[in-house]
Amino acid sequence: MDASKKDRYFAQPFERVTPFSFNAEVAEVFDDMVTRSVPLYRENQQLTVDLLSRLLKKNDVVYDLGCSTGTVLYLLGQALKTLDLQLIGLDASAPMVEKARMKLKAFGLKNAEIEKADITQVPFLPCGAVVMNYTLQFLPVEARLPLLKKIYESLRPGGVLLLAEKIQTDAPGLQDLVTDIYYDFKGHNGYSELEISQKREALENVLIPLTPTQQTELLREAGFGPVEMLLRWGPFATFLAVK
Numbered sequence: 362m363d364a365s366k367k368d369r370y371f372a373q374p375f376e377r378v379t380p381f382s383f384n385a386e387v388a389e390v391f392d393d394m395v396t397r398s399v400p401l402y403r404e405n406q407q408l409t410v411d412l413l414s415r416l417l418k419k420n421d422v423v424y425d426l427g428c429s430t431g432t433v434l435y436l437l438g439q440a441l442k443t444l445d446l447q448l449i450g451l452d453a454s455a456p457m458v459e460k461a462r463m464k465l466k467a468f469g470l471k472n473a474e475i476e477k478a479d480i481t482q483v484p485f486l487p488c489g490a491v492v493m494n495y496t497l498q499f500l501p502v503e504a505r506l507p508l509l510k511k512i513y514e515s516l517r518p519g520g521v522l523l524l525a526e527k528i529q530t531d532a533p534g535l536q537d538l539v540t541d542i543y544y545d546f547k548g549h550n551g552y553s554e555l556e557i558s559q560k561r562e563a564l565e566n567v568l569i570p571l572t573p574t575q576q577t578e579l580l581r582e583a584g585f586g587p588v589e590m591l592l593r594w595g596p597f598a599t600f601l602a603v604k
């Protein structure tokens with residue numbers, strides 16, 4: 362289902378590393394980039410499908426906010442055909458939207474639509490679930506609570522938000538160790554030291570992680586009841602928040 366080219370985006374030395382953006386070149390290699398950069402990426406997607414297969418109702422609307430190339434929507438559409446879901450992917454990047462539409466068309470998924478939209482600016486339909494994987498981390502910190510509140514308001518009672526994020530450690534003094542094992546993970550997946558260091562520089566002040574405690578507090582402040590961290594590998598975690 363992933364047809365992207367191999368990610369060599371940061372392989373050559375840049376004269377000046379500019380802030381990371383989801384441009385056409387990144388969209389071209391995104392599936393490979395994210396799979397080699399996010400630990401347990403596939404497992405997280407399967408977790409999403411398995412959880413939502415238990416929690417969704419027939420005809421529910423499901424959003425994927427920051428859907429990138431649309432893989433989660435494709436997996437949900439394939440696995441949960443009998444629920445007749447309305448799948449909606451939103452992404453602010455035109456090249457990502459184009460990739461997602463191509464992917465869903467190629468696989469003949471009819472109950473999914475992809476819109477180019479800034480998720481902080483558009484209203485949401487009443488829905489049964491929202492998936493937001495590795496996207497909230499790119500929003501200014503002050504924009505996160507209003508968005509989480511809007512998601513909460515749009516969910517039906519019992520509806521869920523599945524939120525995957527890069528995180529910082531809660532424990533003082535352990536951040537460097539966790540960062541180091543994460544860079545080992547990227548090295549094991551074929552990224553060179555140059556690629557790792559240029560990407561780290563490009564993401565500075567663009568991707569701002571919270572601690573699990575801060576993230577959980579934000580979800581509670583937005584109105585969510587039970588919040589559980591379902592998955593964690595070093596600096597990445599997935600939270601389930603229930604309305």
Ligand SMILES: C[S@@+](CC[C@H](N)C(=O)[O-])C[C@H]1O[C@@H](n2cnc3c(N)ncnc32)[C@H](O)[C@@H]1O
Pocket residue numbers: 383395426427428429430432433451452453454457478479480481493494495496499500
């Ligand atoms: C790391 S990618 C998300 C990956 C995807 N959810 C997945 O699991 O493969 C972040 C995505 O969020 C999108 N994005 C960032 N800010 C956004 C915003 N304000 N509104 C909509 N999309 C946004 C980017 O264009 C990008 O495609």
